[in-house]
Amino acid sequence: MKSWRPPEIKALRAVNSDKSWSWNTRFIGVPMLHNYWQYHEMGRILELNRHLNGIAEIGAWKGALSIYLGLWGIRLGIPVITFETDRQLLAPIEHILKRLSVRIYGDCFEGGRIEEFIGQRGPIWLICDGGDKAREVRTFAPVLAPGSLISAHDWLYEIFPHDVEGLGLTPYREDEWMAMNMGLATWRVV
Numbered sequence: 001m002k003s004w005r006p007p008e009i010k011a012l013r014a015v016n017s018d019k020s021w022s023w024n025t026r027f028i029g030v031p032m033l034h035n036y037w038q039y040h041e042m043g044r045i046l047e048l049n050r051h052l053n054g055i056a057e058i059g060a061w062k063g064a065l066s067i068y069l070g071l072w073g074i075r076l077g078i079p080v081i082t083f084e085t086d087r088q089l090l091a092p093i094e095h096i097l098k099r100l101s102v103r104i105y106g107d108c109f110e111g112g113r114i115e116e117f118i119g120q121r122g123p124i125w126l127i128c129d130g131g132d133k134a135r136e137v138r139t140f141a142p143v144l145a146p147g148s149l150i151s152a153h154d155w156l157y158e159i160f161p162h163d164v165e166g167l168g169l170t171p172y173r174e175d176e177w178m179a180m181n182m183g184l185a186t187w188r189v190v
């Protein structure tokens, strides 16, 4: 019997073509509205930005990304919070988020929670993936502490360059934004 060998680089190239990085797969059985490459890129961003003191996600949906971020929070020893207006969506995994110490809040535009988090933590990473990404970035970018990062998912689908004009944000790792069918844009707050 022939022994198993790692695939040739040429074969891997086909696997790594953009289209093969599908959205709508699952992470530990939880449906994702993003793809696995995003976990790789987010991991790189966190490894390169050890000064961040917290992570806030807007728009948890069913919570796959919230679980992933919660694991990073434990690894880095920083708090993770998430916002979701339809809390029922998170019911099947609330026990996981609780064990990961991920706090869940409702509407990101109500209650001043993001401002409070920033006030307590300083530079954080804010991930905008709620119902109105442009409004989320425009509302919260100006209140983020210098050194923070802000990301928006669905780049060029739901949020566009003109939405972030005039906010004074510096693109970060721009070559990666649309790589591998990801669609996640990130800026530095200076």
Ligand SMILES: C[S@@+](CC[C@H](N)C(=O)[O-])C[C@H]1O[C@@H](n2cnc3c(N)ncnc32)[C@H](O)[C@@H]1O
Pocket (backbone or CB within 6 Å): 031, 032, 033, 034, 058, 059, 060, 061, 062, 063, 064, 065, 083, 084, 085, 086, 089, 106, 107, 108, 109, 129, 130, 131, 132
């Ligand atoms: C695109 S989905 C999030 C996808 C999720 N992050 C993922 O990748 O699996 C957007 C979610 O944002 C929620 N949402 C919409 N407006 C919101 C708001 N103002 N505050 C918090 N969540 C909101 C919606 O209920 C929906 O579940």
